[in-house]
Amino acid sequence: MADLSYFHGVKLNESTDAPALLRVSNFGVTFINGTAPDADPAAFPLNEPKIVTSLAAAAVLGSAGTLLDDIITVLGEGGSMVIVNRVADDADAAVLQTNLIGDPVLRTGMYAALRAKALLGVQPRVLITAGVTGSWIEGGLTSVALTAGGSNMTEAPVVAFTGGGADAGKVLPTGVVVMGTGANAGKVVGITITSAGKKMTVAPAIGFTGGGTDPGKVLPTAVANVGDVANPFVSALNVICPQIRARAYIAGPNTTNDEAVRFRNTINGGRIMVIDPLVLKNVDGVPVAKPVAPVFAGVRARVVASSEGVSGSVSNKIIRTIDGVARTIAYPTDSNYLNERQISTVINERGGFRTWGSRLTTDVDVWQFDSVRATADMINEALEDLYFQYVDRKFTKGNLKNMIEDGNAALRAFKTNEDILGGRVWLSDLNEPTLNAAGKVFLNVEFEPVGLMEQILITTFRNILYYQLVLDEVRGAIENGPLTLAA
Structure with missing residues (x-):
């Protein structure tokens, strides 16, 4: 824009309307969430993400807990930068799980990934965490459907669950009602499940009590559904990953193929990759089961840093850091069964252990890879x-x-x-x-x-006319001189 004020002479202004240049950030950064009870708290405060680019920098975490082992694996597979989040260790498994999952408001545990970029200027692209990620609740409450919201209630009624079958290990769910406002005042508009329960063989009955003293009060009615319920790691990751455009790699149950599929069926988030089974590492001559997610995360970082780049696949890559797998996966029978059902795995083929499979848990086929x-x-x-x-x-x-x-x-x-x-x-x-x-x-x-050539289909044929070629060559050799055909 020209300056229209008076000026006698030559005046130069450099235009600010410059082209916007393409910038691409590092898409090979892994967020590692775990424990390190012996860590230097000054270097790695609890629930404060820190960048680690070398094993020397990670040494002050100490060997106890999960973080140092996971960092060694990711960097050993080819990663060059990780973001580490240390949570408080605890002997109580339930408390430890709570610490690992963290708080969405305080952004602790896995939720610390949401503030990694603001603190460090680097966005994590693959999330992994310590903890038993491959478990699920069998026979838990999967949903509650209100069939009638009731009316004229002056206070929230109490919801209770009864029945649920005769399994000796049954635990009934718990929940609280959500009251409506405005046009829905005096009605129940939802039920928040506070505990899913477990081992229910039939859907429990739902009853309501209370709701105030209005003589015109009508209590709500609802029905319950039971089934396999995903663990809280999954629901947290389904919230975290879309916000930062990341994916999460988690381990399956490490038991059988069928249970791995059953676990996968509790997940549908589009940004979670299930990997089964765990891997083995030789520790003082003894094979010890170790997490598989850091292996895949490290391989992924290696692929991103290679000529394949971000569009390269994590699958069919030689694994550097393991000595075995906790359960043998036969190729192609076991691996096909798992891969088709969106479970990645590890196979021992063509001279070494390989990552195998790269499908995310989603029912939207176009976004599987x-x-x-x-x-x-x-x-x-x-x-x-x-x-x-x-x-x-x-x-x-x-x-x-x-x-x-x-x-x-x-x-x-x-x-x-x-x-x-x-x-x-x-x-x-x-x-x-x-x-x-x-x-x-x-x-x-x-x-x-750019997609992947996941299935390469080859058709072979027999052609007996090649015998005629052999005969023709022999005839030609006889007619032209001594029979000295080379083999």
Whole structure:
């Protein structure tokens, strides 16, 4: 824009309308959540994420707990940077699980991943945690459906569960009602399950008492459903991962293939990869079961740092840091059974242990592959960063043109890097003067991440006419001289 005030001479101004350049952050950073009771609290305070880039820096964690072992595995598999979050250790398994999962308000435990970027300037891309992630509640309360909300209640009624079958280990669920407001005042609008219970063989009956003294009061009614209930690690990760565009790698039950599938069926978040079984490491001559998630996280970091990049697969990569697996997985029978059901595993084929499988637990087929999800995350974040530089610029033809061109240039870079097959940016039809005058600009972007050749199908055929070729060669040799055909 020209300065219209008086000036006699030559005055130069450098335009601030420069192109916005593509920037891509490190997509190979692992967030490791765990315990280290002997750690130096000054270097690794509780529930304060810290960057670790070498084993020397991690040494002050001490060998007790889970963190140092997990860091050694991730870096040993090829990772170069991890974010470590230390939680308080506890001999009580329930307390330890609570510490590991953490508090969503205080952002402790796994929820500390939500503030890693604000504290460290680095966003974690794969989350792993200590704890028994592969367990689930058998015969727990999966849902409650209100069939009638009741009316004219002046206070919240008490909900109680009865029945549930005759299993000696049965524990009935608990819950609290949620009262409505406004037009729904005096009615129950929901039930919050505070404990799912366990080992119920039939759905329990639901009853309500209380609700106030209004003579016109009508208590609500509801029905319960029981089944396998995911553990709280899963529900927490389903909340955390989408907020920071991360994925979580967790271990399955480490028992049987069927139980691994049963566990997977309790999950559907689109950003969680289940891996089963655990791995073995030789400790003083004794094979000891160790977590499998750090292995896959380290391999993933190695792939991202390699020529394959973010769009490369974590599957079919040689594992460097293990000595065995806790349960033998036969290829292709066991591995196919697990992979088809979105469970990754470890196979011993073609000269070593390999990661095998890369599907996330989702019923949306187009988003099953871990690398495809990661690639889309990278591009979405890069476009956000690119267009952040345009926020509050003037609404001019030049700026609109630059926005389109800069976005298309970024997509061309991703295509050249073989992260996407192609893509483009264009102005949306949603743009109209009333919205533009309010400061809104609508862009459409399309792109297609490079997928994987997960199934290579080969068809072979017999062709007996090759005998005729042999006969023709022999005849030719006889006619032309001594029979001296080489083998």
